[in-house]
Amino acid sequence: MKYKSGARLNLIGAISSFIAIMIIFQIFRIQNSNEYIKLSEWADEQYTYEKRTVYPERGNIYDRWGHLLAGNEEVYEVGVLLQYVKNASTIAETLSAIPDVDAEKAFETASLDYGEGKNIYGIIADFLPSGIVNALSNIKDEYETLNPEGEDPDLPSLRGMVWYPHLQRSYPENTLAANVLGFYKFRDRKNGEGFYGVEEYYNDILSGPPVTVEIPLDPYMIEETPILPSGASLVLTIDREIQAMVEEKLDEAVEHYKAESATVIVMNPQNGEILAMASQPRINLNQYWIYEQELEDTTPFNRAISETYEPGSVFKIITMAAALDSGEVELDATFDVGQYFEYFGSYIYNWNRKSWGEQDALGCMQHSLNVCLAKIATEELKADAFYSYLQAFGIGRRTNIDLGGEEIWPLGLPGDDGWYPINLATNSFGQGVAVTPIQMATAAAAIANDGKMMKPHVVKAIIDNGETYETAPQVLSVPISEKTADIMNELLAKSLEGGEGSLALVDGYRIAGKTGTAEIPVEGEYDSNLSNTSFVGWGPVDDPQFLVYVWIEKPDPEIGYWGSYVAAPVFRDIVEKLVVMLNIPPDSVRQTLYAVGSENDPIN
Amino acid sequence: MAKKFIQAYKQTPRRKQIQKLGLYVLPVITLGTVFALYLVFSAQAASAGLEIRSYLDKKEELQRTVANENTQLAWLLSYSNMTKRAEKLGFSQISSLNIAYMVLPSYPGRTVKLTSPVPGSDSVGDVVLNSAYQESLLDFLGDFLFTTSSEEVEP
Incomplete structure (x- = not known):
């Protein structure tokens, strides 16, 4: 009995041990079999990780004072x-x-x-x-x-x-600065991208690269989800209050003159910063999908950079600056300004088709005399010098402003197809040559800024991954000397004070500027009932801190046809508000303050 | 007598059976205990992992909320809203001729400070769970025996 009992126990123990060993052996065998390895790899692939594409938050866009213009x-x-x-x-x-x-x-x-x-x-x-x-x-x-x-x-x-x-994407200001901002097609969540304006130009850095990460589903293997940096944020040079004021004045002008559209650019000529840029139409960026209905046919999203037109007499500032800078024309030189000027069989007339007799440079600019400028270009400056200066002023070239959609009209040069000798005469007063408002404003800013033409830009700083990178002003070219720029400033200030552009004058501030009225070609013929009226001006003359370019397209001729009556008052209305917003005291006060003054410039 | 009594007690068949049974059961109990501990720690690790996952989700949610709140604030402070509020409070725009200017030498002028978004991190793929929670018993024993012994021989 004793023997049997011990043997039975040993037998049960041995069998149990054997079974246990076999189970363990089987576990090891299965875990090292090819089938297990394949199954394990398949399971790892299918269930261990979840592949997820993480789209970084699109960067914000602020105005120069930190107001959010585009967020999420x-x-x-x-x-x-x-x-x-x-x-x-x-x-x-x-x-x-x-x-x-x-x-x-x-x-x-x-x-x-x-x-x-x-x-x-x-x-x-x-x-x-x-x-x-x-x-x-x-x-x-x-x-x-x-x-x-x-x-x-x-x-x-x-x-x-x-x-x-x-x-x-969300635009808290709705239509404000719509032409500058552009829009992001947020309805396309996978392939959305920026269109027009800053959203297009800076699309890559605003969006940041999407990253595909593998997130482990096994809680033991949990990994930190990558903190993807948001896309870079942009601080614009645009001032929200100035932009709103400019848009309001622009809309009033379009309504008052029953114009087709209008464009206004406000920039700092000293560094090329765009303080405001507005044109019509403007869409509510939160409903960007309606833009195709709002912008009929070939209507550009931002006329200030995308629509070329013949600028008319504002272009004369370039011709006169070139003539004075080249030394071919002295400031006190006089010109016989007859009723017309014949050149290669074509006739150039003054705006009123009358003779103006002997005129010096001031008189030519003050009365905006086509005959005078045509004579200067053809007889004094000549084609080579004239077109060299135009190119130095950036005519026919992109300004490379940091906005999507900049267009240009190529500058016709002697020898090109479509260029005729008469072009030299007509180009001198802004006909037969096409520019965008930003090209014209940039060129004029060179005269306001001691001859240095600054690159226009709308981004003041980029905030990327916690660091702020300021945008440095860039000189595009120096088309004229500082001395010529000073002469031109004085000439244009005087011409405004006693000339056709006097409606642009602002009480308390000395302004330099020039009006422009250009006929518009319709099917190859200039239509004398349609005009592009414009005005470019800057101030204060002794220290230009702003430049305003106004273009009003096709005003009703019964209400106003000339730049001096249509665009100049709009310029004045804008500048009256602008000087307050920019904290620029009237000249007399400013000079007194400087005199009192501290070495610290209280204005800047 | 006492010696005989002890010998008889030790040689009792029942006693021997219990000893043998104990010998067989002991490894089973040991293994059971190890597996139970393993299970407890595994459950803790899984629970910690899931908690971390929920915190990570919460972090994403907070980032969205911050972006959303900033934008909602911008809607409230938009130009049109602020203009309406100013007009309602009786403010109007002033003309430059009605402003008194003065020199303030130490005044730096209007400045702006922007809070930039949170910078990203280089932590992609970092395992956030304590490594002890991810080791198997073999890993643990291997680490314990070999790492400790190798550390000991290091001068």
Whole structure:
């Protein structure tokens, strides 16, 4: 009995041990088999990591004082997890109350068959604000109380309806500075990109590169989700208050003169910073998709950089600056300004088709005499020098302003197809040559800034990954000497004080400037009822801190035809407000302050 | 007598059976204890992992909220809203001729300070769970035995 009992126990122990050893052996064998390795690799691939593409938050855009012009706001995507849908018709009916949601389509989506490898999730609506989602959440909770887990098919249930938040581009100022900002096509969540303006030009650095990361699903292997830096933020040179004021004045002018459109640029000639840039039409950037309806045919998004036109007499400042700088014309030289000037069989007339007798440079500019400028270009300056100066002033070349969509009209040079000798005469007073407003403003700014032509720009600083990078002003060229620039400043200030542009004068401030009126060609012939009226001016003359370029396109000729009557008063209205906003005291006060003065310039 | 009594006690068949049974059961209990501890720590690790995941999700949510709040604030402070508020409060724009200017030598002028967004990190792929939670028993033993012994021989 004793023997049997011990042997039985040993036998049971041995069998148990053997089974245990076999189990362990089998575990090791399975874990090292090819099948296991394959299965393990497949499982790792399928279930260990989830691949997710992370889109960094798009950078913000601020005005020069930190007002947010473009940011991001939270919106929601509403969809259905098909596995959990209990009552598709309730979902469709509830969501059909949301604008742009079609009940039929919603029902179709919610009724799709669930199946692995087939349909799992369907999107019904997107870009919904939190208010709507909160309301949906309340309704869902209410139905859940009435019909727990949606078990009763006859009762309503929103089971399966889910929402996920994401960011959407938002423009808190709506239409303000729309032409400068451009827009981001946020409705295309995967391939959205910036169009026009800053959004286009700086698209890459605003968006930042999307990163695909593998997120482990195994909680033991959890890794830190990468903190992707947001796209870089931009601080613009634009001043929100100045921009709003300019847009208001521009809209009033278009309405008053029944003009087709208008464009205004306000820049600092000393560093090329654009303080305001406005044109019509402007769209609400939060509804960017309507831009194709708003901008009919070939209407550019931003006329200031994309529309070329014959500038007319404002161009005379370039011709006169070139003539004085080259030394071919002295300031006190006089010209016989007859009723017309014949050149290569064509006739050039003054604006009033009258003779003006002997005129010096001041008289020619003061009365904006085409005959005088045509004589200067053809008889004194000659073609080579004239066109060299035009090129130095950037005519026919891009300014490379940091905005998407800049266009140019190529400058016709002697020897080019389509260039005729008469072009030299007509180009001298801004006909037969086309520029964009930004080209013209940039060229004029060279005269205001001691002959140095600064590159126009709208971005003042870039904030990237916690660091701020200031934009340095760049000199594009030095088309004329400082001495010539001083002479031109004085000449244009005097010409304004007693000439056709006197409606541009601002009480208390000495301004230099020039009016422009250009006829518009229609089917190859100039139409004397259509005009492009413009005015370029800057001040204070002894220390120019602003330059304003006004272009009013096709005003009603019965209300106003000439730049001196249409664009000059708009310039004055803008500058009257601008000097307050820029904190520029009247000249007499400023000179007194300087005299009192501290070595610290109180203005700058 | 006492010696005989002890010998008889030790040689009792029941006693021997229990000893043998104990010998067989001991490894089972040891293994069971090890597996139980392993299970407890695994559960803790999984729970910590899931908690970390929820914090990471919360962090994303907060980043979205901050962006959203900034934009909502900008809507409230937009030019049109601020102009309406100013007009409602009776303010109007002033003309340059009605402004009194004075020199303030120490005044630096209007300045602006922007809070830049949070910089990114280089932590892509960093495992955030304590490595002790991710080791198997073999890893632990291997580390314990070999790392400790190698450290000891180092001068």
